[in-house]
Amino acid sequence: MMQSQQPYTGQIFQPTQAYTPVTSQPLYGNSFEDEPPLLEELGINFDHIWQKTLTVLHPLKVADGSIMNETDLAGPMVFCLAFGATLLLAGKIQFGYVYGISAIGCLGMFCLLNLMSMTGVSFGCVASVLGYCLLPMILLSSFAVIFSLQGMIGIILTAGIIGWCSFSASKIFISALAMEGQQLLVAYPCALLYGVFALISVF
């Protein structure tokens, strides 16, 4: 049963669609030498991860809508762990808060984007984008290790990094979902989410 509007999901390393069952040999053969490499099996494509990281780090670079074709959760997982690790270096053991807030934030953004856009999104895509844009927040929490962020410089730095994160996230969302004239509207809830992360880093 086909639905008229398919939610947008990623596809990576799909097996060739044209295959005849039963009689043909499977794609990756029987023997050990013909197996796919481990990273390809796991779906971790370092080149794509690097491209997406670069897109996040250059806030003014125009994002390519097709880079979000793969729902890649490996990169965001690494970034979440790195964020928790930098918090740990500052003496705050708050992995639980990080995971909880990410989950609630991803769920909220998922509902909002599904309601606001013409095509829907999948949860994996939302989680992936939000996870990648957490990268500048890791910079912030590593600053927090060195000097306290509760002065005026800290406030300005925090505001700048929250703006950077939410701008990148909204840029990727609107290019992937083709939403026009709504960048600020998408950036605002992202800013709220990253603001909560920043609160954890600062206080």
Added chain:
Amino acid sequence: MHPAGLAAAAAGTPRLPSKRRIPVSQPGMADPHQLFDDTSSAQNRGYGAQRAPGSLGYPAASTLPQAAFLADPMSNMAMAYGSSLAAQGKELVDKNIDRFIPVTKLKYYFAVDTLYVGKKLGLLFFPYLHQDWEVQYQQDTPVAPRFDVNAPDLYIPAMAFITYVLVAGLALGTQDRFSPDLLGLQASSALAWLTLEVLAILLSLYLVTVNTDLTTIDLVAFLGYKYVGMIGGILMGLLFGKIGYYVVLGWCCVSIFVFMIRTLRLKILAEAAAEGVPVRGARNQLRMYLTMAVAATQPLLMYWLTFHLVR
């Protein structure tokens, strides 16, 4: 005899491409009483890259030992059944979610763009110069908020509510009274007041037997606009103390009062009143009082929900 194939094919969507399946039937079965073919000793067949069931989307190619495990037709069928179950479950949720949450109706309220939000926020803080408060219609359906600044939307109330909860947490944090469960307490009390308001207004609309096209979601949208003023008040209170709080809150209270009167007048009162003709008659008087009562509760609630946050 490919029960696994049938099940998966029936539930297959483009997102779950056809899986590779190990052929279950083998020519020349050894034991006629055996329910399933014994393929454990058969040569290994690689599975190839295949899509894992569910929404993760990681290909899981199996190596030799896994192929032997998955060659077992029982687990093979179980896996196909499990994946078809997941797909069916998802379809069930998608079909039935419309019964509890009217998703398509909600989408109308989120069809906004930045220009609309900017103009609406300006209207919420300064509604005095705006002349035409009528919502434009297009063949009997109201125009999307994107195209008409008078149409209600749910983006602003939703964002304002979440921002209010976070700003309340911030305010409590600066007074050293913060703890995470207080945040939940604030959120649930604000939500409870909103629900109470909506129910009270719906009840009074019913009692006054007003013929209006004001839907519940419209009402929630209108009642959610006061959170914008509340946020402004709290922020000013944080920056400039009690004086700033009272000044900004007073200004926002008056603005929201005027805004609500002008908006609800068109919805609740009869067409005659909407065109500016003076209101006469007992029925219209009652409706006018109702509108004024609704508009008057807004400032009261704005004060009630924020005064304990600013010291």
